[in-house]
């Protein structure tokens with residue numbers, strides 16, 4: 001479990017990026033931080049692996065203050081996926097995936113065999129293993145980024161807008177892939193996005209942030225949709241938009257769901 005305990009972060013010379021943020025991320029769940037640009041999402045995520053140290057409060061992993069853990073070892077024990085994949089450009093795909101396990105002491109040949117298995121796990125052919133990141137599509141790079149983050153078999157995965165830079169179709173594929181992987185692996189995932197649909201799709205819990213990392217609402221996607229806490233959340237989730245306001249139309253003995261524009265979106269099944 002990750003526990004943010006009343007954390008704050010002020011960068012010198014600017015308004016606080018995060019103020020008094022508390023949250024529990026239960027083990028084996030996906031918690032999504034969603035908010036607009038500058039709300040402090042990345043700052044919060046990076047507090048977990050100590051790329052940012054809070055100026056107030058603390059972050060605990062399984063009751064241990066991360067400040068008491070060597071940052072290098074901490075980072076090797078936590079998977080981290082970034083928007084651009086964050087791959088090392090001068091290393092092959094295979095080496096990108098095998099690097100951290102080797103740093104952790106896994107013999108080279110074992111790390112490379114494991115890396116091939118991980119490529120398959122994220123839906124990539126092993127024929128890509130010898131390529132360099134620049135020789136891959138954006139979606140393939142993101143999959144390698146996920147494989148690399150999984151390589152040390154971490155309990156925790158931090159994902160910072162990991163699918164933000166790919167086109168909508170590939171994005172959807174990557175989201176589905178992550179759902180499949182998570183059903184298999186049951187990692188503790190802290191995921192950052194500004195896309196509420198992505199948050200609702202992937203999150204067991206969703207945390208809607210205002211500016212300065214203030215929590216506007218936290219709950220399951222269903223809870224937030226059913227009862228947005230205030231106008232800010234209503235606007236953020238587009239509660240009044242046509243796509244969210246479904247109703248039932250009876251056609252030929254069937255119940256059809258239609259959106260606020262009257263467009264059919266599905267059929268109800270008993």
Ligand SMILES: Nc1ncnc2c1ncn2[C@@H]1O[C@H](COP(=O)(O)OP(=O)(O)OP(=O)(O)O)[C@@H](O)[C@H]1O
Pocket residue numbers: 011012014016017035036037038039040041042043044194
């Ligand atoms: N290294 C830094 N030095 C100074 N200010 C920073 C630094 N990093 C972030 N900030 C500021 O802290 C605030 C929160 O930034 P952060 O990147 O955490 O937000 P975010 O919600 O992840 O935004 P985005 O969606 O645009 O990535 C912003 O006002 C930002 O300008």
